[in-house]
Amino acid sequence: MSFIMKATLKLLTWKRQExxxxxKVGRMxxxxxxxxxxxxxxxxxxAACRYLLSVNMSSEYAIFPVGTLTVNLLGSFTLGFFITxxxxxxxxxxxxxxxxxxxxxxxxxxxxxxxLETVNLFSGGYPAAAVLYxxxxxxxCFLLAFAGIRLAEVAAGGAARKDEEN
Numbered sequence: 001m002s003f004i005m006k007a008t009l010k011l012l013t014w015k016r017q018e019x020x021x022x023x024k025v026g027r028m029x030x031x032x033x034x035x036x037x038x039x040x041x042x043x044x045x046x047a048a049c050r051y052l053l054s055v056n057m058s059s060e061y062a063i064f065p066v067g068t069l070t071v072n073l074l075g076s077f078t079l080g081f082f083i084t085x086x087x088x089x090x091x092x093x094x095x096x097x098x099x100x101x102x103x104x105x106x107x108x109x110x111x112x113x114x115x116l117e118t119v120n121l122f123s124g125g126y127p128a129a130a131v132l133y134x135x136x137x138x139x140x141c142f143l144l145a146f147a148g149i150r151l152a153e154v155a156a157g158g159a160a161r162k163d164e165e166n
Contacts, residue, residue: 042103075109
């Protein structure tokens with residue numbers, strides 16, 4: 001007997017409950033797909049906005065990353081504002097919240113989530129955890145960035161940085 005015939009016979013012998021389970025699984029997968037598309041759409045726009053803002057605020061000769069600082073400060077403020085407002089005032093669709101909070105702000109800046117989590121730790125009564133989180137985040141990022149720069153310099157044969165050549 002062919003595979004198609006076996007599958008057809010199996011479907012014909014299924015009980016109503018088995019179809020309900022299959023239907024629920026299908027609906028869950030559809031909901032997750034919608035959430036993923038929502039996050040991806042928000043992420044596209046967040047990344048595009050971050051790029052445009054950073055590029056337009058940065059100078060070729062600037063040492064301080066004004067664009068990144070601006071994006072991180074703006075993202076921290078607006079994410080906190082948006083999340084708080086949508087939790088206590090606005091009743092918005094969960095997929096829209098995911099698109100804006102996780103997608104847009106997640107790609108617009110990673111610092112906004114870091115800041116919000118730190119504030120939540122402090123306001124939740126965990127000041128030691130908040131201080132540790134800040135210290136580990138800052139030092140970890142700094143040290144890994146430094147290690148990545150050094151490893152790239154070693155891999156490139158100790159080449160000088162482009163801005164140091166001029």
